Amino acid sequence: MKYHTKNTPGTQETPSKVQQQHFPCGQCGADLEYSPGMRNLSCEYCGHENQITDEPVVIQEYDFATALEALAQAERHPLDSTQVIKCPNCAATFELKTDQHAGDCPFCDTPVVIGTEHVRPFQPKSLLPFIITEKDARTAFDNWIGNLWFAPSALKDKHKRDEKLLGIYVPYWTYDSHTDSIYHGQRGTVYYERRMVTQMVNGRAQRRAVNVPRIRWTPASGKVRQFFDDILVGATRALPRKILDSIQPWDLQNLVSYNEAYLSGFQSEIYQVDLDEGFNQARMLMDQAIRQSVRRDIGGDQQQIHSLNTHYSNTTFKHVLLPVWSAAFRYQNKTYRFIINGRNGRTQGERPYSKVKIALLAITIAVGLAGAAYYLETSGALEQMMYQLDSPSYNYYYR
Numbered sequence: 001m002k003y004h005t006k007n008t009p010g011t012q013e014t015p016s017k018v019q020q021q022h023f024p025c026g027q028c029g030a031d032l033e034y035s036p037g038m039r040n041l042s043c044e045y046c047g048h049e050n051q052i053t054d055e056p057v058v059i060q061e062y063d064f065a066t067a068l069e070a071l072a073q074a075e076r077h078p079l080d081s082t083q084v085i086k087c088p089n090c091a092a093t094f095e096l097k098t099d100q101h102a103g104d105c106p107f108c109d110t111p112v113v114i115g116t117e118h119v120r121p122f123q124p125k126s127l128l129p130f131i132i133t134e135k136d137a138r139t140a141f142d143n144w145i146g147n148l149w150f151a152p153s154a155l156k157d158k159h160k161r162d163e164k165l166l167g168i169y170v171p172y173w174t175y176d177s178h179t180d181s182i183y184h185g186q187r188g189t190v191y192y193e194r195r196m197v198t199q200m201v202n203g204r205a206q207r208r209a210v211n212v213p214r215i216r217w218t219p220a221s222g223k224v225r226q227f228f229d230d231i232l233v234g235a236t237r238a239l240p241r242k243i244l245d246s247i248q249p250w251d252l253q254n255l256v257s258y259n260e261a262y263l264s265g266f267q268s269e270i271y272q273v274d275l276d277e278g279f280n281q282a283r284m285l286m287d288q289a290i291r292q293s294v295r296r297d298i299g300g301d302q303q304q305i306h307s308l309n310t311h312y313s314n315t316t317f318k319h320v321l322l323p324v325w326s327a328a329f330r331y332q333n334k335t336y337r338f339i340i341n342g343r344n345g346r347t348q349g350e351r352p353y354s355k356v357k358i359a360l361l362a363i364t365i366a367v368g369l370a371g372a373a374y375y376l377e378t379s380g381a382l383e384q385m386m387y388q389l390d391s392p393s394y395n396y397y398y399r
């Protein structure tokens with residue numbers, strides 16, 4: 001695919017052949033894998049430290065409008081994600097998993113990384129390398145499952161599980177944007193009306209005055225301006241996005257330039273959510289924040305937003321890879337997936353609930369409530385509480 005405008009990614013000519021890389025040791029030639037947290041590939045055979053030469057970190061933002069134009073002008077081939085590779089070690093031909101561009105040769109286990117220029121118009125320009133090792137990830141998972149309420153006890157016993165952890169670089173878009181929004185709505189101000197109500201005191205009805213809250217609505221309109229930096233949108237369809245979103249935050253200030261050496265021995269995904277679709281998702285995230293600003297701008301005690309019109313300008317984007325450990329475990333014939341942030345160990349996932357534990361808690365609560373009700377009835381505490389009804393925040397009833 002031709003793609004050449006200034007200040008947009010993918011400026012190199014499309015290579016006719018799939019570029020692939022493996023990382024032989026500079027001393028003994030053995031294939032090297034990246035070790036989380038390291039800035040070199042250390043050889044497990046001869047111990048040689050092979051330095052990773054990081055490009056100078058220039059984390060550039062690309063202009064969104066220019067990129068969309070260029071995309072529209074380019075012929076839109078259906079994106080192909082089949083990656084046929086010839087193993088650099090054993091010469092076997094094999095395919096990587098769909099939508100992946102880093103993995104192992106199934107015949108000799110050699111880690112291979114290939115470029116994505118021939119399948120996607122945008123290439124990742126930066127990434128966060130793994131810091132959390134597989135061992136750390138396993139510990140993080142054990143802690144997570146150990147702290148879960150209502151998780152079946154059998155699951156907390158690590159010897160009874162056989163989850164396999166997989167290190168994957170997941171594609172993300174990040175967007176920056178200046179927003180100017182015009183809104184129309186209403187400002188609600190709370191005031192109190194004094195009313196007579198009937199209350200039961202010592203089993204007898206009594207009339208008394210209480211303050212009842214009311215809201216006065218007045219029209220409000222105005223403008224808010226907000227700048228958004230690095231709105232993150234996952235560009236994968238292979239991993240559950242809801243779980244992925246909940247392992248944030250990511251330390252994007254530590255992004256390094258894309259370097260295939262960091263991918264060696266890991267899997268890496270090709271983006272499946274396009275640039276424009278990603279921006280639509282980013283807009284929804286920004287919209288939530290803008291609505292909060294509008295509410296602050298309206299002020300008062302309550303706010304209604306009737307219309308909101310947002311103009312986005314100077315929108316830029318980056319395409320980055322972020323490291324996660326992903327795995328699944330089986331429990332009573334169901335599969336549950338979980339994901340661990342490869343930078344800070346934050347863990348989230350699908351989880352089974354122990355029906356027995358929940359039932360036990362329900363019983364405890366029921367018994368507790370019955371006990372509390374008995375106490376209230378016999379001690380007169382209920383009546384004491386009724387006396388405090390003068391405050392408007394309590395419940396009352398009208399007649």
Ligand SMILES: [Zn+2]
Pocket residue numbers: 025026027028029030043044045046047048
């Ligand atoms: Zn070596």
Ligand SMILES: [Zn+2]
Pocket residue numbers: 087088089090091092105106107108109110
């Ligand atoms: Zn091979």
